[in-house]
Amino acid sequence: MTLVNDYVHGYSAVEGTRLGDQAATLTELLHADTRFPPGSRVLEAGCGVGAQTVILAGNSPQADITSVDISDDSLAAAKQRVDEAGLGNVEFRQADIFDLPFPDDHFDHIFVCFVLEHLPNPTEALAALARVLKPGGSITVIEGDHGSTYFHPDSEPARRAVQCLVDLQRQAGGDALIGRRLYPLLVRAGYRDVHVSPRMVYVDASRPALVDGFTRKTFTAMVEGVGDQAVGQGMMNEADWAAGIRDLYRTAEDDGTFCYTVLQGGRTGMTR
Template sequence: MDRTDYVHGYSEREAERLNDQARTLTSLLHNDTRYPAGSRVLEAGCGTGAQTVILAKNSPGAEITSIDISPESLRRAEERVRSEGIENVTFRAGDLFSLPFGPQSFDHVFVCFVLEHLPNPRRALASLRPLIRPGGTITVIEGDHGSAYFHPDSAGAQKAIRCLVDLQREAGGNALIGRELYPLLVSAGYTDVQVSPRMVYVDASRPALVDGFTRQTFTAMVDGVKKTAIGRGMMTKDAWEQAIADLERTCEPGGVFCYTFFKGTGTAAGWDPGT
């Protein structure tokens, strides 16, 4: 299986974090992704369904097929989607590199927070292209941990973030992949590629983002690798706890936190089955 380990793990807390992230960033990341009624849409790598719910609600008339390689994630995703009364999503198990669909099976493909965990994201994008009808589109959303900056600044907090980046790289992923979306999509054979930065800016005037993004999404994600980072000797326990406290301090009055996601789109032209 050509796929890296999921560095954040599969705990209940991680599922909650993903849900917080999706809910908090709905408008920023998804407001311009809506598919016409009757469209065949593949969500490649649905995880626990945090993005699936938003995708399906934005395009209630589309026929969405959501796949993931993890049976447990698929179970959670289906439970979440059905609990929302959503009926336009079908779930299937599948490896992104060898999906059980014929050429031109879909009008559109949606990939969100998946490429960062793959050792060969360009090949993943290339493997999806034949599944899209000519003229159909792909939409890809990824973060970039190198884009995080905040006030008050903290060398310790920056080091903790770097621990997460390094651990993900060692596992075969890339936590800085957002900045690479344009060349990845172009090299995978898509045309009309466009990438737009989506910055999350958080201060005390935006309390929902303070809690939903800075605290429950980003800081929780960094702190999720605490045990591994300390166990590997990347930071001491005291230094780690101070780093997380410094990130929490950006949630207080006078604190500021910024992070940039990248959203890329491209068109699938005709393809050569020999490539």
């Protein structure tokens, strides 16, 4: 399967909105160098609700983009986003990353964003993607690392709440710390000329769009969304959880700061 059985963040409308906020907020950080030449074939693997798709398609209007996901509901939401944006260069396909319905050496470029963190076997996923990538083509893989999070004012309950998300994702078969593993994962999967670039999201009151879009609506909302699971499993009691979430929101006030690192891995060729 493309995704673990239990996507830790859920498939609610609220989560779809959060993903859209995340993509919009981090557009420059994540997509400054993901523009593709006219006529190139691009595979977006694990497109979800299309939060990244509309940015990819808008940045490369003359590229032919194929976006796949295992979930029909997510694909329907992604198609709606693309249609509403007036973009005509995307084809959606229901497909499993591990069993892609495309011939060998089919795509010029592959884009994978916030997908590997939810897979129990990311090396195998990268190897499966390599089959459909032309020799000499490129891959872009973007993942976060929740262990890179730090903030002011510091808070022990807030740090515990973030760790609950890490632990819950591990239980579901994923890895919320996968960003630090991108280089060895790509190399182990057979890619060469691998390069990993850290992209730091630093937020303070001088960057109000990031305060709202990232600290509040992306990261804190993501942690807050697993509260029922964390409290239900006894990872934190209800009062401590509420304090942790309150303290994460506190970092978005005028004297607060927040920092998180996203890592982008890529390559230009294959060993095969």
